[in-house]
Amino acid sequence: MIATIRSEWRKLRFRPAFFVSAGLVTAITALVYFLSWYQALHPSTGDRGAVNILTLFPDQFVNQVMGAGAVGAIYAGSEFSWSTLKTMFTQRPGRLTVWAGRVVVFSLWMGIMAVALFVAGAALSTVVALFQGHAITWPAGIDIAKGFGVIWLIFVVEGAIGLGLGVLIRQSAAALGAGLIYLLAVEIIAVRFIDSINSGAYQWVGNLFVGQNATALTQSFTSPAFGRTIAPAISAEHAVLVLAAYGVGLMIVAAGLLRLRDVT
Amino acid sequence: MRLTTTRPATPSVIVMENTSTTIVETHGLTKRYGSGVLAVDSVDMSVRRGEVYGFLGPNGAGKTTTLRMLVGLIRPTSGAATVAGHAPGHPSGLARIGSLIESPGFYPYLSGRENLRVVADLARVNQKRVDEVLDIVELSTRAGRKFGTYSTGMKQRLGVAAALLKDPDLLILDEPSNGLDPQGMAEMRKLIKDIGQGDRTVLLSSHLLGEVEQICDRVGVISNGKLVTQSTVQELLGEEGVLVRAQPIEQAQEVLTRIYGAAAISRQDGAIHLKTKPENSVEINRQLVGAGIGVSELRLFERSLEEVFFQLTGEKQGS
Numbered sequence: 226m227i228a229t230i231r232s233e234w235r236k237l238r239f240r241p242a243f244f245v246s247a248g249l250v251t252a253i254t255a256l257v258y259f260l261s262w263y264q265a266l267h268p269s270t271g272d273r274g275a276v277n278i279l280t281l282f283p284d285q286f287v288n289q290v291m292g293a294g295a296v297g298a299i300y301a302g303s304e305f306s307w308s309t310l311k312t313m314f315t316q317r318p319g320r321l322t323v324w325a326g327r328v329v330v331f332s333l334w335m336g337i338m339a340v341a342l343f344v345a346g347a348a349l350s351t352v353v354a355l356f357q358g359h360a361i362t363w364p365a366g367i368d369i370a371k372g373f374g375v376i377w378l379i380f381v382v383e384g385a386i387g388l389g390l391g392v393l394i395r396q397s398a399a400a401l402g403a404g405l406i407y408l409l410a411v412e413i414i415a416v417r418f419i420d421s422i423n424s425g426a427y428q429w430v431g432n433l434f435v436g437q438n439a440t441a442l443t444q445s446f447t448s449p450a451f452g453r454t455i456a457p458a459i460s461a462e463h464a465v466l467v468l469a470a471y472g473v474g475l476m477i478v479a480a481g482l483l484r485l486r487d488v489t
Numbered sequence: 490m491r492l493t494t495t496r497p498a499t500p501s502v503i504v505m506e507n508t509s510t511t512i513v514e515t516h517g518l519t520k521r522y523g524s525g526v527l528a529v530d531s532v533d534m535s536v537r538r539g540e541v542y543g544f545l546g547p548n549g550a551g552k553t554t555t556l557r558m559l560v561g562l563i564r565p566t567s568g569a570a571t572v573a574g575h576a577p578g579h580p581s582g583l584a585r586i587g588s589l590i591e592s593p594g595f596y597p598y599l600s601g602r603e604n605l606r607v608v609a610d611l612a613r614v615n616q617k618r619v620d621e622v623l624d625i626v627e628l629s630t631r632a633g634r635k636f637g638t639y640s641t642g643m644k645q646r647l648g649v650a651a652a653l654l655k656d657p658d659l660l661i662l663d664e665p666s667n668g669l670d671p672q673g674m675a676e677m678r679k680l681i682k683d684i685g686q687g688d689r690t691v692l693l694s695s696h697l698l699g700e701v702e703q704i705c706d707r708v709g710v711i712s713n714g715k716l717v718t719q720s721t722v723q724e725l726l727g728e729e730g731v732l733v734r735a736q737p738i739e740q741a742q743e744v745l746t747r748i749y750g751a752a753a754i755s756r757q758d759g760a761i762h763l764k765t766k767p768e769n770s771v772e773i774n775r776q777l778v779g780a781g782i783g784v785s786e787l788r789l790f791e792r793s794l795e796e797v798f799f800q801l802t803g804e805k806q807g808s
Contacts, residue, residue, distance in 0.1 A: 232610035235603070236596055308594035312651065315560045316612040317584045323611070487563035 229318050229326025237330055250338055251345040258349040278353075284362045286350040287343075287372035287446060311488050324480045331388065335380040339373055372446060375465075379439045382468045383408070385475035386435070392479040412436045428458075435471055438464040511535045511571075512659050512690045513542075513559060518568035520554050528554040530714035531568065536692050536707075538658075541685040543705030543722075544694040547802060551714040552694040553591055556663050559692075560588050573659050584612070587657035589665060593648030597637030601628060601647050604636050608651045622650040626680065642673040649680065660684060661692045666700060678704055702794045712802035726792050731770055733761040733777070734786035741782045748776060762790055 237243060258281065265278040279285065313323050347363075354361050363369075386407070390400035412434050419431040431437060441459035459467075513536035520529040529551040536542045546552045557563045559570060561578015575582030595604040605619045623629045626646040631639075639647065645665055652660055662681065666674045674697070681704055685691040695701050701708055702722060709719040718725065735741035742761055746754055753764040763773070767789045777784050 228610050228613045232607050235610055236599060236607045239598055239603070240596075241598055308592065309596060310594070311562060311590060312594040312608060313611060314562060314578075315583060315586070315588050315590070316608060317580055317655075318611060319578075319580050487557075489557070489563060 226318075226322060226325060229322050230329050232313075233326045233330035234333075237334060243334065247338055247341045250342050254342055254345040255349060258346075258353065262353055278357065281350060281353045282357075282359050282361075283347060283350040283354055284364055286346040287364050287368055310483075314488055320484050321480055324483050328388075328476050331384060332381055335384050336377055338380055339376040342376060343369070343373060368446075375442050375446070378465065378468050378472070379442065382435060382439070382472045382475075385472045385479075389475040389479045392482050408436060432459050432463070433467060435468065438467045442468065510538050512538045512573055513692060514571045515555075515559075516569040518555065518558060518570055519566050520551075520558060520563065521566045527714055529558070529565075532711070532714075532716045534709055534716055534719060536659075536690060538690055539688050540706040541681070541691040541693060541704055543701035543708040544692060544711065545696065545698070545701055545708050545798060546694075546711035547696055550711045550802070552696075552711055553663055554714075555711065556588070556590055556661055556692070556694055560586060560590060560661060562590065584655065585658045586661060587652035587655050587659070588661040588663075589645075589648040589652045590661070590663045592667070593644050593651065595636045595644075595647065595651075598635060600633050600635055601639065601643070601650075602632040604647065605632075605651055605654065609654055612655050614654050618654055618656070622653045625653060625684075626650045641668040642670070642676075645669060645673075645677065646680075649677075649684075653684070657689070659690045659692065663694045664696070665693070666695065666697055674700070698794045698798055708794075710798060710801050717801045722794065725797050726794065727797075729767060730762055730764045730790040731767060731773060732786065732788050732790035733763060733773065733784065734759070735761070735777055736783045736785065740780065741777055741784075744776055744780045744782065745773070760786070 261276045262278075262281055265276040265281060268276075310323075314320055318326075351361060353359075364372075383404075387400060387404050390403050391397055394400045394403065413436065416431040416434050416437055419427050438459055442461055442464040445461035445464070513534065515532055515534045518529060518532040518534070519527070521527050532551075532555055534544075534555070544552055544555070554563065558565050559572050559577050561576075561583070565577075570577050573582040573585040595601075596607070599607065602619060602623065605622065606616060609616055609619050620629065623632045626649050628643065628646050628650060631643060636644070636647065645668070649662065649665060652662065665681065666677050669677060678700055681691060681693060685704070693701070693705065705722060707719070707721050708725060710717050710725075733741060733745070738756075738759065738761070742754060742756070745761060745763055749763060749765055755762045765773075770787055770789075774784055774787055
């Protein structure tokens, strides 16, 4: 197992997807920060689209970076090649050991992406604070740790969707496309439809989707600066359980497919 | 030989344990794909330790599918197989097998050396071995270049290097000369010959008859998924003989039949094929000339592997 992890890490550290997804996460964070900053400095006449400048300072950066980077995670997960699997599966370890090594290193990779996101958020919030002449204070360590855990979990689950689709479709570009279409369109439409049936009688089904739980979990990190008053419909505990189930379930299904399928 | 059933996921596959001199043995090995295509049909194949075994067949005959089954990449629909003393794909067996199946699968963004290091980690091989195998395939000077920039020949060489990392007892090479230019093919042949020296067994699939004839001790010929023959190259080529062209041909045949018997003689394309040692050519000539027959051609007759191959596979030469 150690050998498998070492091998996976050796090939991962120079993998373009590693840098692209980390760059994507950082770029999205920067875009969100700068657009929000612009909006905060140029408020519209109504409440719509108003951004409180206080949300962009370092003490709020954990709340601010929530929700970025899903695209990067899917991209990372869907990076898959059957021709190299052929080489890997004909060495010493069994298929499940190879897969377990990949999952461990992938989870580590998602941790590094979460670090990239946090570093970007902290740096950008510092830039905003310096320009605005605001004091630089940081969130409590426990809040940073919780925030990091949530982001990592969301990345792993969204990455697992990419991994699962990569194994299922055996084609990374198609897996990436399918993953994005699912998260950005199919799931949203499905949840809206389910919520609308029978006056919301089946809302609990909608509450089992990945996007709903990821959103609820990020919204659980709130502060008065964001002006949020309505509590999310899904509790943070529920969201963590559902997301963890998705992550584990997808990894197991992908492992089963790898174990049973012919490598042609 | 003792039969035991293993791998519950494939109930129809029986694994044979044996202590004989064979390193690969299959019985009734069959692969039928979901689409109904019968890719490999009841193949009984045995590869002996230390030999270079040529697995011959036209494109689409089932060579690659058979080799994929032997390394555990695909599961047989039915049949039995033992490779390096274990079921195909068993980690203990894989530890003793090096393989290059079809095209080499490596990471294009890593250098040749880094790719081998990834494989060495996975195979639990000392990293020092990476430079040794790069030397063997003569890629050391270009090992720092990214795999994606390699020529076809370099990719094939790297594939062979990866297969050699474990210093395997059994080396399975699937069409290693594919895509190589004539010089590359000659170099690959030399490399395989060198690798096949000593105790190591090489199982080489190819549709290049000249390659197999030059390198291999024994061959198996597969056609339409069936193994149609398995023997030494010499056995396959059959006895040598003498080809005679003479006038009048009927009279020449009478003379030769009288001396060598009817069983030794056959007629083909206006010539007489005589099963006898080439050293008898002088005597044959003397007898024919003595009988007043004009001899226009008298030479060693030897079937080529190509002729045998086309005969066995039922394919037409030049088609």
